Amino acid sequence: MAMRKAKLAVWKFASCDGCQLSLLDCEDELLAVAGAVDMAHFPEATSAQVKGPYDLSLVEGSITTPHDAARIHQVRRASQTLITIGACATAGGIQALRNFRNVREFLGIVYAHPEYIETLSLSTPISTHVLVDFELRGCPINKHQLLDVIAAFLHKRKPVTPAHSVCLECKRRGSVCVMVAHGLPCLGPVTHAGCGAICPAYQRGCYACFGPMESPNAPALADWLMSHGAGDSAIVRAFRTYNAYTESFRKESEAHER
Amino acid sequence: MSGRTIKVDYLSRVEGEGSLFVRIKDEQVVDAQFKIFEPPRFFEAFLRGRHFTEAPDITARICGICPVAYQMSAVHAMEDACGVKVEGPLRELRRLLYCGEWIESHVLHISMLHAPDFLGYPDAIRMAADHPEAVQRALTLKKIGNEIVTVLGGREIHPINVKVGGFHRAPRARELAPLSERLKWGLDAALETVRWTAALEIPDFSGDYEFVALRHSDEYPFNEGKLVSDRGLDIPSREYDHHFVEEHVERTHALHSIRMGGGAYMVGPLARYALNFDRLSPVAQEAARAAGLGPICRNPFRSIIVRAVETVYACDEALRIIGDYEPPPSPAIAVPPRAGTGYACTEAPRGMLYHRYRIDGSGIIRDAKIVPPTAQNQKQIEDDLRRLVQGRLELPQDQLTRQCEQAIRNYDPCISCATHFLRLTIERL
Ligand code: SF4
Ligand code: SF4
Numbered sequence: 001m002a003m004r005k006a007k008l009a010v011w012k013f014a015s016c017d018g019c020q021l022s023l024l025d026c027e028d029e030l031l032a033v034a035g036a037v038d039m040a041h042f043p044e045a046t047s048a049q050v051k052g053p054y055d056l057s058l059v060e061g062s063i064t065t066p067h068d069a070a071r072i073h074q075v076r077r078a079s080q081t082l083i084t085i086g087a088c089a090t091a092g093g094i095q096a097l098r099n100f101r102n103v104r105e106f107l108g109i110v111y112a113h114p115e116y117i118e119t120l121s122l123s124t125p126i127s128t129h130v131l132v133d134f135e136l137r138g139c140p141i142n143k144h145q146l147l148d149v150i151a152a153f154l155h156k157r158k159p160v161t162p163a164h165s166v167c168l169e170c171k172r173r174g175s176v177c178v179m180v181a182h183g184l185p186c187l188g189p190v191t192h193a194g195c196g197a198i199c200p201a202y203q204r205g206c207y208a209c210f211g212p213m214e215s216p217n218a219p220a221l222a223d224w225l226m227s228h229g230a231g232d233s234a235i236v237r238a239f240r241t242y243n244a245y246t247e248s249f250r251k252e253s254e255a256h257e258r
Numbered sequence: 259m260s261g262r263t264i265k266v267d268y269l270s271r272v273e274g275e276g277s278l279f280v281r282i283k284d285e286q287v288v289d290a291q292f293k294i295f296e297p298p299r300f301f302e303a304f305l306r307g308r309h310f311t312e313a314p315d316i317t318a319r320i321c322g323i324c325p326v327a328y329q330m331s332a333v334h335a336m337e338d339a340c341g342v343k344v345e346g347p348l349r350e351l352r353r354l355l356y357c358g359e360w361i362e363s364h365v366l367h368i369s370m371l372h373a374p375d376f377l378g379y380p381d382a383i384r385m386a387a388d389h390p391e392a393v394q395r396a397l398t399l400k401k402i403g404n405e406i407v408t409v410l411g412g413r414e415i416h417p418i419n420v421k422v423g424g425f426h427r428a429p430r431a432r433e434l435a436p437l438s439e440r441l442k443w444g445l446d447a448a449l450e451t452v453r454w455t456a457a458l459e460i461p462d463f464s465g466d467y468e469f470v471a472l473r474h475s476d477e478y479p480f481n482e483g484k485l486v487s488d489r490g491l492d493i494p495s496r497e498y499d500h501h502f503v504e505e506h507v508e509r510t511h512a513l514h515s516i517r518m519g520g521g522a523y524m525v526g527p528l529a530r531y532a533l534n535f536d537r538l539s540p541v542a543q544e545a546a547r548a549a550g551l552g553p554i555c556r557n558p559f560r561s562i563i564v565r566a567v568e569t570v571y572a573c574d575e576a577l578r579i580i581g582d583y584e585p586p587p588s589p590a591i592a593v594p595p596r597a598g599t600g601y602a603c604t605e606a607p608r609g610m611l612y613h614r615y616r617i618d619g620s621g622i623i624r625d626a627k628i629v630p631p632t633a634q635n636q637k638q639i640e641d642d643l644r645r646l647v648q649g650r651l652e653l654p655q656d657q658l659t660r661q662c663e664q665a666i667r668n669y670d671p672c673i674s675c676a677t678h679f680l681r682l683t684i685e686r687l
Contacts, residue, residue, distance in 0.1 A: 012275060014297040018322020018415040024370060025362075025414055027401040031393075034383040045370065046381030047270035047663075064297040094319045095297075097304040106303040119298055140322060140415040198412045202419045203589075204426040207315060209416070237308060242319065 006154060009041035009054040011075050013061030013068050014095050014123060018140040019086035020044055020060050026143050033147070036154060052078035056153050059132075062088040062123045064095060069120065069129060076130040081153060084126045085146065087139035087242045091211050094139070096123040096245035100253075123245070134159060137192050139209040139242035145194055162193050163214040166206050170197035178205055185225050187238065190216035190248070211243035218252035232256040264647070264659050271371045271381070271667060278662055280647050290644040292636065292666060305626040310336045310595055310617045311422050317613070317628070318416045323366070323672055326359035326407060327606030329420040330481050331613040331628075336422045338496070339600025339617050342593045347586040348424040349481075350579050354434075355410045355420070356480040356604075357576040361403025361444070362414065363607035364527075364565045364572070367670045368455060369396030372562050375664040376458040392454055395447050399569070402437075402444040406576060409433055424590030434580045441580070445573040449545055452566040456549035460563075461661065463646060464556040467638065468517065469529035472605055478537040478571055479530065481604045486533055487523065496601035498612050504633070514637035515629065522637035525609030526669060527564040528555055539578075542571040558642060558668040565607075595621030606631055608670045632671045639669055 010020050024030065024045060040050035057079035063069050076082055084090045092099065098106055103121040107114035126132055136149055136159075145161055152159040162168075166188035170177065178184040178200050186205030188197065192213040199206045212218070222235050230238070239253040264280040275296060281289040301320055308316060313332040318325035330352060337344060344352070369392065370382040379385040386393035404414040409429060411417025419425050470491065472483035485501075486492050493501060505514050517523050535543065535553040546567045555564055597619040603612050609631030616625040642665050650658055 014299055016319050016322040016325075018319075018325070021322045021415060024366065025400075025404060027397040027404070030397065031383065031386060034386075039381075039383065043268055043270040043275070045271065046383070047374075048380035048384070049270075064299075068297065094304075094316070095299040098300055101304075106300045107298075109303040109306070110298065110300055117298055139319065140413075195413070199418050199426075202412050202425075202427045204418065204421075207418075209418075234309075237312070241315075 005036070005038040006055040007040040007050060007053075008037040008150075009052070009057045009075075009079065010044070011041075011057060011059045011061075012043070013059070013072070013089065013126075014064040015061030015086065015088045015093065017044065017060070019088075019138075020058070022085075022141055022143040022146055023058075026147060029147055033150065037150070054079050055081065056150070057082045059084050059089050059126050060086055062093045062095060062125060063129055064120055064123045065118055066120065067118070072126060072129045081133045082126075082130070083134045083136060083149060083153070084132050085136045086141050087137065087209065087211055089126045090135040090137055091243040092123045092125050092245040094242050094244075097240060098123055099245050100240065125245075136161065137210045138194050139211075142194050142196070164193050165189055165213045165216070166191040166193055166195065166197050166210065169193045169195070170200050173197050173201060175200040178203060179224075183228055185228065185230060185238065187221065190218050190221050207238070207241055208249070209242050212246050212248045216248050218248050219255070222252055222256065232258060262655070264655065264662060266659060266663060269663060269666060269671075271374070276666075276671060278643070278666065280643060280662065282647065282651065285651060287644050287648045290640050290647065292639045292643060292671075294636075302626045302628060305615075305623050308623050310339070310615065310621045310623055313615065313623065314420045314422065315416075315418070320628070320630070321672055322415050324359060324363055324606045324608065325416050326355055326411070326420075327604060327611050328628075329417065330356060330604045331602045331611050332615075333420060333422050334481060334602035334604060335600040335613040335615050336617070337593060337600070338602055339598045339615060340593050340596055341598075342423065342591065344424060344591060347428070347584055348590070350583070351410060351425060351428065351586075353477075353480050354576055354579045355407060355417070357572040357579070358403045358406025358410065360572040360607050361448075361569055361576075362400050362407065363403070364569045365396050365400040365403060365451070367607070368451065368562055368565050368569070369393065369400075371670065372664075372667050373455070373458070375660070375667060376460070376562070395450060399444055399447045399451065402440050403572075405440065406437060409437065421590050423593040424586070424588075426589060428586050428589040431583055431585060434583055438577060438580050441573050441577045445541070445570065445577065448566065448570040448573050449541075452545045452549050452563060452570060455563045455566045458562065460557065461559045461664075462557075463559055463649075463665075465558065465642065465645065467528070467556065468520065468523040469532045470517075470523045470525050470634075471529040471533045471610060472603055473533055474537065476537065478534050478539075478575070479605050485603055485610070487517075488533060489520070491517070495603040495612070498601065498603065498629075499614070499627075502612075502629075502634075504629070515634040516637060522641050523634070524638045525631050525634050527561050527568055527607075527609075528558060529609065530605060531555060531564045531567070538567070538571050539574045541574050542567055545570050558665065561668050595619065608632065608672050609635060630672065632669070635669050635671075639666060639671070642668070
């Protein structure tokens with residue numbers, strides 16, 4: 001008897017579409033993935049729609065509107081397993097920069113008629129609203145990690161996504177440390193592994209697009225940055241990028257805000 | 259017949275989320291709305307207060323499908339503000355990076371978003387069952403575009419290597435060389451794609467568009483050129499705001515870009531092609547002729563062929579750049595900040611993209627304006643829908659709906675790029 005294929009759904013909230021695009025960027029594996037699961041709801045890729053419930057939901061984007069705050073509960077109810085993909089869904093994303101400011105002021109800058117816009121004052125990760133089974137980090141996610149997560153789900157094992165820092169990947173890659181060798185600011189020591197330490201290999205410091213590692217020592221890194229000439233405002237900016245609303249990065253940026 | 263309505267709540271195979279609404283009364287289309295309901299993400303607001311060197315990384319996050327376009331417009335606008343010009347091998351590398359994005363984005367659009375419409379499939383994956391060669395060819399070709407972006411940019415989505423003044427690290431010649439072999443195959447595959455798209459059944463429909471695109475003295479445009487139209491526009495990018503305005507349309511709560519004193523206009527492949535046919539390389543021109551395209555094409559459904567022709571050009575141009583490549587003496591030139599305003603238009607795969615930044619003497623951004631291609635095409639898309647439906651009232655509802663969706667996909671609406679152009683009304687479920 002043929003096994004029933006797992007039903008996969010991909011959902012989008014406030015985001016750039018880059019993380020779900022990672023799936024279409026798996027050129028070599030796409031047809032195999034499509035053969036292994038039933039792409040039941042994936043509007044960017046298909047106009048076919050299969051009704052829920054879904055075995056696996058991949059959720060991209062953060063919650064920024066009252067409508068989406070309600071919609072995520074429907075998605076959760078329709079999903080057996082729910083995995084967030086990317087910094088927006090996992091940490092609130094770059095749009096969480098509003099969380100440090102008055103959203104009314106932002107509306108006034110961008111829109112001539114702010115009264116038409118319905119938006120929340122915070123951009124929050126999916127886990128603020130519903131139970132999340134697994135969070136995949138990165139802005140954008142690493143497509144090989146995504147494939148591993150899907151495979152892990154299909155085989156009922158745990159995904160292999162180590163919680164250590166980018167520094168370890170950087171050493172493994174054999175890159176020269178841009179901090180030690182060139183005195184460049186690098187957020188690698190506090191950043192979650194996953195990208196393969198791309199930036200140091202291209203001779204620039206990591207800017208933390210994978211967000212904080214498990215138990216990062218952000219104050220120590222900020223001290224180093226200070227001692228190498230960074231002022232408070234540069235440190236605030238360094239921690240306020242794509243994962244600004246995670247606890248450790250938020251605290252560190254606030255500590256340097258005057 | 260009295261009235262009927264075409265309503266598509268979630269448009270599929272577009273990037274981001276939008277809907278379509280057409281109302282017909284007494285055999286007249288009384289309303290056509292292409293709506294965008296992306297939540298606002300406030301890029302132009304939070305760019306204020308950031309350092310000008312951060313703009314390429316930050317603006318890349320506006321769109322995961324064409325991040326390079328945002329990076330290129332941002333770095334050129336910043337260099338414009340600081341009075342610096344990037345020339346030589348660094349300029350060539352930027353063209354090469356754009357070739358990579360054009361290839362991957364055009365092929366994604368042609369084969370995965372648009373072709374299924376013409377052949378009657380819900381998606382490329384189901385299309386692959388009957389057209390395995392075409393889909394496999396597309397996947398391999400798309401991958402070559404992604405490889406260029408990865409080698410030069412570090413990764414295909416949100417590349418990390420682009421910098422105001424150049425790159426963080428310039429590639430060695432031997433890093434680029436292996437791409438040449440792949441691109442030779444890619445050029446053939448792109449030519450085959452032109453033939454494949456030309457054989458599709460194309461709806462008979464055309465429009466009297468005003469085409470707007472960059473035009474350069476001797477290149478097919480990516481990053482530089484005057485902003486021209488076929489109705490006499492001929493200006494530098496810095497004059498964009500004097501000629502284009504975003505108009506508030508109460509009915510849809512949308513902002514539509516229009517030409518001041520004019521109306522809708524079209525940016526994107528058809529516009530670039532019509533205004534720059536003579537700048538295409540011979541092999542691309544030849545492919546276009548063989549596909550039955552004249553030097554101007556006014557049928558938006560044939561944009562799928564024009565995209566394939568531009569893919570041929572991008573492969574050809576990438577081969578040229580790699581063949582001539584001499585690594586630059588330094589991966590970037592110094593760009594010291596100075597107070598001022600910088601402007602840049604570049605050609606994203608989906609059309610011209612405008613950035614404007616005001617920075618202060620220490621390089622902090624004080625003001626930002628970004629107008630993505632879809633904002634500029636939005637009014638044109640609605641005009642197309644209105645005319646399309648009006649001419650096909652006799653079609654059954656489902657066919658008409660499908661043609662409307664297909665017409666929107668002609669433009670490749672990249673809705674996730676919603677920066678400031680929409681008045682958002684949230685639809686209640
Ligand atoms: S370059 Fe950055 S990521 Fe690599 S070892 Fe040094 S601090 Fe860590
Ligand atoms: S910013 Fe850091 S985490 Fe992101 S790609 Fe660069 S090295 Fe990796």
